[in-house]
Every structure is written in structure tokens, then in C-alpha cells.
Amino acid sequence: MSATYLLLEASSLLTQGEIKITPKPPPEAGKLLNIINYIAWIAMLAGVASLIYAGGKFGWERWHGGALESPKIVLGALVGGILSTTAGGIMNAIVTGG
DSSP states (O other): OOHHHHHHHHHHHHTTOOOOOOOOOOTTHHHHHHHHHHHHHHHHHHHHHHHHHHHHHHHHHHHHTOOOOHHHHHHHHHHHHHHHHHHHHHHHHHHHTO
């Protein structure tokens, strides 16, 4: 097979119109989705725990007049939460092409 033949075949395939792709889940997709759901729950619980910790630390810092480091923790927890909750939607949009 020459490169010219492959190029002609590829161009004729592309000129036929839209290529329909129907993805199928792999054989063990259920177990993988179960693990992903557990990881999502752990990430959500870690975000809630960090917000609770940051709130307690913020109160402690205000009470004792120390340096305010807790807003950084709150910001980090919020950014992490936003990323972890939108990751599924982003990956779904990438996989489905829309």
C-alpha cells in the first residue's frame, strides 16, 4: 500500500458525509463507574470538611487576633469543589463532542 492510495481512501471516506460513531461501554464499565462515584463522594466530603475546618479556623483567628490564613483555605476548597463538580460535565462534553 502506498501513501497515495491511503490518502485517496481517506479523502473518499471523508467526502461521503458524516461518520456515525456509536460508543459502547467496556465490559467492566459498571465497576469502573462505581469506583468513580466513590471518588466523587470522597472529593465532595473532603470539600465540605475543608470548608468546616476553614470556618473553625477563621473563627479561631478572629477570636485570638492572629493572621488570617483561613480565606486561602476557603478559596482553595471552593476552587477544588468547582473543578470536581464540573469535571464530569466537561468530560461528557468532550466524549460526546458537544
